[in-house]
Amino acid sequence: MRVLLTSWGSRGDVEPVVGLAVALRELGAEAVVAAPPDEDFVQLLGRVGVPLVPLGPTVHSIVARPARPTAEDAFRLAAQLVGARFEALLPAAKDCDAVVAAGLMPAGVRDVADKLGIRYVLTAYHLLGLPSRRFPPGRRPGTPSPEGETDLKKLWEQDAQRVNDLYQEPLNTHRAAIGLPPVDNVRDYVFTDRPWLAADPVLCPSEGMTELDVVQTGAWILPDERPLPDGLERFLDAGEPPVYVGFGSMASYLPKDMATTAIEAVRACGRRVVLARGWAGLASIDDADDCFVVGEVNQQALFPRMAAVVHHGGAGTTTTASRAGAPQVVVPQIADQPSWAARVAELGAGVAHDGGTPTLESLSAALETALKPEIAAGARALAAEVRPDGATVAAKLLLEGN
Structure with a gap:
């Protein structure tokens, strides 16, 4: 069996499909990944020996700009990605x-699968965008x-219209070019009635949360054996856990000023950093020896050795920190991040910072709470519950045709 896995987004969007590719290979199947051509992902796929099909522009070119992407940027990117998917x-x-x-x-993606007559599976990493009678849709570019x-029904209908506004015209243009009829509701066509959810069931409970028949596999984790x-290593060995x-x-x-705020908040709690x-290029604020700056690193090896x-x-990142048993302070910025922050706090494994712009005082207070023994105990308890086998579960479902 040969499977094409595709995702466009940051490392959190791409690494899980690489984890699934490795799990498929371990069960005797072939896998290829279509993903953005960022050097991070070229190296990631090269490290595990999975072929990469370059897809669309680099993510860095979109999100690593000084200014936040605008609605106009989102509409341009939507059309660009639709075209890139048909082409690649x-x-x-x-x-x-x-x-x-x-x-x-x-x-x-489904359009390509339909044209070729092969199976298509949509996978979400969270519940935020899946139609629900329990919660409203997340924000999208377009008419608010x-x-x-x-009225949740009306809100979700308006969400579907925003997706159509973004994608319908370029999608149907490319469908017509390969002999496919137009799609009326892009969102529901992409999602299908039975999407998969690659998220841990403890961190992201899904039963009764959406109108769709969700298949929850657990998070797709790529094993990382790289040494630190x-x-x-010398920095970690030189003192208490940072x-x-x-x-x-x-x-x-x-x-x-995020680096300054964070470093000073950690120091205020008597800890090293x-x-x-x-992608923001955070850097140390002075030459003190209590701060060590890292690039891309094995978080699976690092997080168990952290105080928080x-x-x-x-x-x-939430899943990796939870598996490591590390107390967390979550400072959510966009999209699904507030929901992960709230869940970590609800489980007693960390603190959800109020808003995405911390001050020295607010971040210090959150850290002081996260470093308390009861939060450490909650984090250890959570680690024992997080499943490590989601990618294998998904790979078996694919191979069995379920």
Whole structure:
């Protein structure tokens, strides 16, 4: 069996499909990944020996700008990605038995699968965008819902219209070019009636949360056996467990003084700092020896050795920190991140910071709470519940045709 896996987005969108590719390979199947051509992902796929099909523009070129992307940027990117999917995936999927799509609204993937007559699976990493009678839709570019609207059915209908506004015209243009009829409701066509949910059931309970028949596999975790850099090992061995601070791809969303605020807050709690540069290029604020700056690093090896992990609340980082048993301070910036922050706090494994712009005082207070023994105990209890086998579960479902 040969499977094409595709995702466009940051590392948290791409690494899970790489984890699934490795799990498929371990069960005797072939897998290829279509993903953005960022150097991070070229190296990631090269490290595990999975072929990469370049898809669309680099993510860095979109999100690592000084200014946040505008609505106009979103509409341009939507059309660009639809075209890129038809161009890249039609040839890549020709010898495949199934296509699995994840990441930013993958309009154009099911169309390719339908044209080739092969199986299609949509996978979400969280519940935020799946139609529900329990919660409203998340924000999307386009015409907002009327102020004060509370009817969930109407809100989700308006969400579907926003997706159509973004994707319908370019999608139907490309469908017509390959002999497919137009799609009326892009969102529901992309999602299908039975999407998969690649999220841990403890961190993201799904039963009764959406109108769709969700298949929850657990998070798709890529095993990482890389050693930590020698300098980092020496830093860790030189004192008490430090606090990790990192915000992944949140370049244009972070306050300009985030590094200063974070380092000073950690120092105020009497701890050393491991600071991740991330896509924002965070850097040390002085020459003191209590701060060690890292680039891309094995978080699976690092987080169990942290006193706490301060992060943005991406699905991948939240899952990794939870598996490690590390107390968390989640400073959410966009999209699904507030929901992960709230869940970590609800489980007693960390603190959800109020808003995405911390001050020295607010972040110090959150850290002081996260470093309490009862939070450490909650984090350890959570670690025992998080499943490590989601990618294997998904791979078996694909191979069995379920």
